Amino acid sequence: MSVKPGSQEIDRLAELLSTELPNQVSRNVSLATISRWKIGGNAAIYVEPTSVAAAARVMAIMAGRPEPFFVMGDSSNTLFDDAGFAGVVMRIGRNLSAMRVEGTRVWSQAGIWVPKLALATSDAGLGGLEHTTGIPGTLGGLVVMNGGSQRKGVGASVTEVLCADESGELFRMDQRQCGFAYRTSSLQSRRVVVLEVELELKPRLRNESRAEMLAIVRDRRRKFPQKLPNCGSTFLSNPSMYEHIGPPGLAIEQSGLKGLRKGGAVVSTLHANFIVNDGGATCVDVLWLIGHIRETVRQRTGYEMDCEVRHLSPTGELRAAHISAQQIYFREVESA
Numbered sequence: 581m582s583v584k585p586g587s588q589e590i591d592r593l594a595e596l597l598s599t600e601l602p603n604q605v606s607r608n609v610s611l612a613t614i615s616r617w618k619i620g621g622n623a624a625i626y627v628e629p630t631s632v633a634a635a636a637r638v639m640a641i642m643a644g645r646p647e648p649f650f651v652m653g654d655s656s657n658t659l660f661d662d663a664g665f666a667g668v669v670m671r672i673g674r675n676l677s678a679m680r681v682e683g684t685r686v687w688s689q690a691g692i693w694v695p696k697l698a699l700a701t702s703d704a705g706l707g708g709l710e711h712t713t714g715i716p717g718t719l720g721g722l723v724v725m726n727g728g729s730q731r732k733g734v735g736a737s738v739t740e741v742l743c744a745d746e747s748g749e750l751f752r753m754d755q756r757q758c759g760f761a762y763r764t765s766s767l768q769s770r771r772v773v774v775l776e777v778e779l780e781l782k783p784r785l786r787n788e789s790r791a792e793m794l795a796i797v798r799d800r801r802r803k804f805p806q807k808l809p810n811c812g813s814t815f816l817s818n819p820s821m822y823e824h825i826g827p828p829g830l831a832i833e834q835s836g837l838k839g840l841r842k843g844g845a846v847v848s849t850l851h852a853n854f855i856v857n858d859g860g861a862t863c864v865d866v867l868w869l870i871g872h873i874r875e876t877v878r879q880r881t882g883y884e885m886d887c888e889v890r891h892l893s894p895t896g897e898l899r900a901a902h903i904s905a906q907q908i909y910f911r912e913v914e915s916a
């Protein structure tokens with residue numbers, strides 16, 4: 581089911597955006613087609629700005645408007661709704677992926693593909709981004725999520741970000757203002773778009789950083805599902821649970837949930853913290869599985885696992901997926 585596009589306001593908004601950003605605006609775009617998880621109805625309006633100025637202009641146009649608005653990178657941490665999105669999805673992707681290196685400073689636009697940035701900085705004789713090499717997202721999304729691996733977050737290397745605020749004004753935030761913490765940043769609570777990122781790295785021999793990256797990628801290929809669409813780790817690690825039980829994947833596996841299926845969504849048999857789309861999975865399938873996993877692990881261990889993955893409602897609320905999942909799962913359990 582998709583949100584019915586075509587209200588007069590949406591038509592007028594699409595026209596305005598198309599006039600101001602020629603060839604960058606599309607109507608009724610299938611989120612299932614463009615998203616990582618291959619799930620989601622249609623976005624009423626989809627914008628792929630080709631410049632920083634164009635992205636800032638979209639922010640200015642959307643300021644104070646009632647239509648929902650969402651900024652996406654590669655959606656590798658986002659679950660779109662089966663009912664789609666009733667407003668504007670703006671993608672900061674490959675159109676905004678220029679980068680340059682000056683000494684140990686790296687400057688990059690936010691749409692760059694993270695593994696590409698990691699390789700390019702290694703080629704430039706710099707180390708620090710090796711841990712991001714297998715993460716399939718954009719730099720903007722990585723910074724907003726403070727993503728990383730090997731117990732690291734990209735925020736440790738970020739010195740400054742250039743953003744556009746709600747009214748389209750450009751402004752800079754330094755590392756402290758970004759408030760990086762485990763898989764989060766203060767950017768998540770502000771209506772801003774990240775457009776450029778400045779990073780400070782360390783000199784490192786290319787061979788050394790390449791060897792580390794290769795080891796990381798090999799390890800990920802062995803542990804994580806590669807072929808079926810997914811959104812990476814579903815649940816966040818919790819330090820107390822980690823100490824007493826282990827990481828979420830182990831807790832899920834020990835609860836006997838590996839391979840559990842709901843519709844087209846399956847708990848990966850390779851790594852239980854991954855939910856894969858085995859074909860035709862819906863958002864409701866994924867949310868049901870998340871609700872079931874969370875409740876089963878809670879009953880068995882006493883720990884409540886929160887989601888890293890976030891669910892975007894058709895009207896623009898973005899929340900950790902376990903919050904939406906609880907509504908779906910318990911509604912079904914109660915009515916059974």
Ligand SMILES: Cc1cc2nc3c(=O)[nH]c(=O)nc-3n(C[C@H](O)[C@H](O)[C@H](O)COP(=O)(O)OP(=O)(O)OC[C@H]3O[C@@H](n4cnc5c(N)ncnc54)[C@H](O)[C@@H]3O)c2cc1C
Nearest residue numbers: 653654655656657717718720721722727728773774811812
């Ligand atoms: C197979 C797989 C493996 C993964 N492994 C890891 C891992 O090891 N470590 C890890 O941390 N994550 C991992 N992830 C999750 C995900 O890749 C990261 O969170 C990633 O950095 C998100 O980037 P994205 O561009 O896809 O963001 P999206 O999912 O598109 O967006 C994530 C959030 O950032 C916001 N956002 C995106 N771009 C911008 C922007 N330019 N300006 C403002 N807001 C923005 C969105 O609104 C949303 O709130 C994995 C995902 C997959 C599919």
